[in-house]
Amino acid sequence: MKKVLIITYYWPPAGGPGVQRWLKFVKYLRDFDVEPVVYVPENPSYPIVDESFQSEVPEGVKVIKKKIFEPYSIAGIFSKKDTETISSGIISKEENQSALQKAMLYIRGNYFIPDARKFWVKPSFKFLREEIAEDNYDVIITTGPPHSLHLIGLQLKQNLNIKWIADFRDPWTQIGYHEKLKLTQNSRKKHEELEKEVLNTADHIITTSYTTRDEFIAKTTKPVSLITNGFDTDVNEKQPENDKFEFAHVGSLLSERNPIHLWKALGELIEENKEFADSFRLRLAGKVSEEVLKSIDENGLQEHLENEGYISHSKAVAIQRSASVLLLIEIDSEETRGIIPGKLFEYLASKRPILAIGPEKWDAERIIRSTEAGECFTYENTEGIKSYILKQFQRYKDKELISTSHDISEYYRKNLTEKLANLIKKM
Numbered sequence: 001m002k003k004v005l006i007i008t009y010y011w012p013p014a015g016g017p018g019v020q021r022w023l024k025f026v027k028y029l030r031d032f033d034v035e036p037v038v039y040v041p042e043n044p045s046y047p048i049v050d051e052s053f054q055s056e057v058p059e060g061v062k063v064i065k066k067k068i069f070e071p072y073s074i075a076g077i078f079s080k081k082d083t084e085t086i087s088s089g090i091i092s093k094e095e096n097q098s099a100l101q102k103a104m105l106y107i108r109g110n111y112f113i114p115d116a117r118k119f120w121v122k123p124s125f126k127f128l129r130e131e132i133a134e135d136n137y138d139v140i141i142t143t144g145p146p147h148s149l150h151l152i153g154l155q156l157k158q159n160l161n162i163k164w165i166a167d168f169r170d171p172w173t174q175i176g177y178h179e180k181l182k183l184t185q186n187s188r189k190k191h192e193e194l195e196k197e198v199l200n201t202a203d204h205i206i207t208t209s210y211t212t213r214d215e216f217i218a219k220t221t222k223p224v225s226l227i228t229n230g231f232d233t234d235v236n237e238k239q240p241e242n243d244k245f246e247f248a249h250v251g252s253l254l255s256e257r258n259p260i261h262l263w264k265a266l267g268e269l270i271e272e273n274k275e276f277a278d279s280f281r282l283r284l285a286g287k288v289s290e291e292v293l294k295s296i297d298e299n300g301l302q303e304h305l306e307n308e309g310y311i312s313h314s315k316a317v318a319i320q321r322s323a324s325v326l327l328l329i330e331i332d333s334e335e336t337r338g339i340i341p342g343k344l345f346e347y348l349a350s351k352r353p354i355l356a357i358g359p360e361k362w363d364a365e366r367i368i369r370s371t372e373a374g375e376c377f378t379y380e381n382t383e384g385i386k387s388y389i390l391k392q393f394q395r396y397k398d399k400e401l402i403s404t405s406h407d408i409s410e411y412y413r414k415n416l417t418e419k420l421a422n423l424i425k426k427m
Contacts, residue, residue: 002424003035004139005132007124007153009117009146011040012057015050015310017229017251017342021169021208022143024232024413025420027058032421036061037137039128041068041120048287052312066127069119071112106182113190114172115146125155132160139424143167145175150198157201163427166202169229171212174335195219203427206420209363211338227420228367229342231349232413236321244281245396247355248323250316251343255289256331259357261379265386267299276393280304285311285319320350324396325389328368330358332379340364348373348408353392353401355385373405 006026010018026036042065057063112118132140140162142153150166157164172195173188183191199205199220206225207213213226247266270277282301285308296305311319320326326347330336340363347354348367354374356364365376375388395401409415 001033001035002138002421003037003136004029004141004424005037005039005128005137007039007128007140007142007149009041009044009144009149010046011038011044011063012053013049013051014044014046015048015053015313018145018169019050019053020232020313020342021229022167023053023056024230025417026061027056027232028414028417029421030058031414032418034421034424037064037135038062039064039066039124039131041066041117043067043070045070048310050312052314064131066120066124068117071116071119109183110187113187114151114194115148117146117148118151121148121151121155124152125159128152128156129159132156132162137162139163139165139427141165141167143169144172145170147172147194147198150202151194154198154201157203164202165204165206165423165427166198167206168212168216169208171215171335171338172198174212174215174338204423206423207338209338209340210366211363215338225419225423227416227423228340228411229345230411230413230416231345231408233317233346233349235349235408236351242322242324244324245276245279245393246281246283246322246324247327248283248285248319248325249327249329250320250346251286251341253284253286253288253292253329254331255291256333257329258289258292258295259327259329259379260295261382262327262329262355262357262385263295263299263301265382265389266301269386269389270300270304277304279393279396281306283319283323284308285316317346317350320346320352323350323352324401325392326350326352326354326374328354328356328358328364328374330356330362330364332359334359337361338363340367344368345408345411348403348405348411351403351405353395353403355388355392357385371405371408373403373408 006022008022026038029036108116140153140156142149144150153164153166156162173191199216202222204223205216206227207216208228213224216224282304283306287310328341328344330339337359344364348371354368356368356374356376357379360378368374368376377384
């Protein structure tokens with residue numbers, strides 16, 4: 001049986017999509033003759049906590065913990081709200097940022113490279129060098145963001161020559177929020193140099209999207225594999241009861257992830273169609289920026305809105321399964337074409353029609369179209385969005401509102417874990 005050491009920042013009780021990928025891999029790796037050991041921080045600063053994930057950690061799996069210096073805990077002394085907002089990725093548009101927010105972003109971008117968890121690298125290398133010497137590991141795996149964890153893998157590889165897989169849940173230098181971190185030219189260069197060193201030193205690289213895979217293939221001669229995120233729930237074939245024509249979005253809605261033309265289309269339909277107005281409900285579950293809430297209000301949707309805030313994963317799944325239409329929203333930029341939100345796969349399992357809005361040539365659109373799970377629109381396509389909503393509303397009235405998606409079994413977490421296990425065994 002192969003033995004792997006998984007170095008990750010996000011682990012229960014962390015909430016959100018970042019924790020689920022490796023929690024689920026760990027859940028199933030033993031089924032494919034791979035024994036996982038997990039290394040995590042003892043005192044992390046998680047922007048989202050979900051205690052329900054604790055029960056999914058497999059019995060007997062060894063979890064090693066070591067304390068970490070967390071700059072966000074110090075920043076929280078000055079402004080807890082700004083610190084939590086920035087660490088969770090909800091960054092206001094520059095014209096709406098306070099002087100403190102601007103200063104925090106500049107410091108985060110230029111003094112904490114590649115990220116604020118950089119102080120974990122040196123002590124982790126020293127600690128894990130001894131752990132690996134005492135116990136026989138076949139492979140180490142680092143997963144980012146935070147991409148500083150790849151620097152732990154880099155040092156272990158360079159000093160111990162152990163087999164190393166670098167897993168990228170998001171891009172590094174191509175990630176969209178780099179533009180908001182007010183990076184200097186020297187800081188950008190440092191990020192590029194670190195990314196290049198990681199890509200050219202790891203034995204194998206994994207990405208979660210087609211675009212990032214192709215970008216990395218162009219940057220390195222090392223093998224690059226695609227293993228997407230997935231779902232770990234039963235496929236919901238039966239249509240649940242719902243007293244409303246409910247649009248649901250699960251997850252964070254950032255300032256730039258604001259589909260103004262969707263809100264406009266819904267506002268127009270409410271004005272034009274009393275039956276639609278009486279039936280419609282918008283449900284948001286997750287952190288929502290003030291800019292998004294303002295746009296919803298400006299389009300007359302406030303009285304139709306249920307803003308849940310962050311909820312447990314189990315409740316999120318229940319909302320997905322009972323919704324009439326599921327919303328998938330991504331920032332409209334070239335840098336986000338390679339972002340496939342983890343919720344997409346649970347949306348597929350929920351068997352509800354998906355209305356997706358994002359950039360042109362978006363990787364998520366490729367999956368939605370291939371599985372016939374819904375429709376994908378660009379941000380400004382108000383008429384197309386409106387037409388799709390009316391089509392789904394008619395199906396709702398006819399009690400025929402269920403997705404006809406197909407070929408989604410490849411995204412089941414256990415099947416994805418088998419791909420990972422096969423890769424580990426070949427090393």
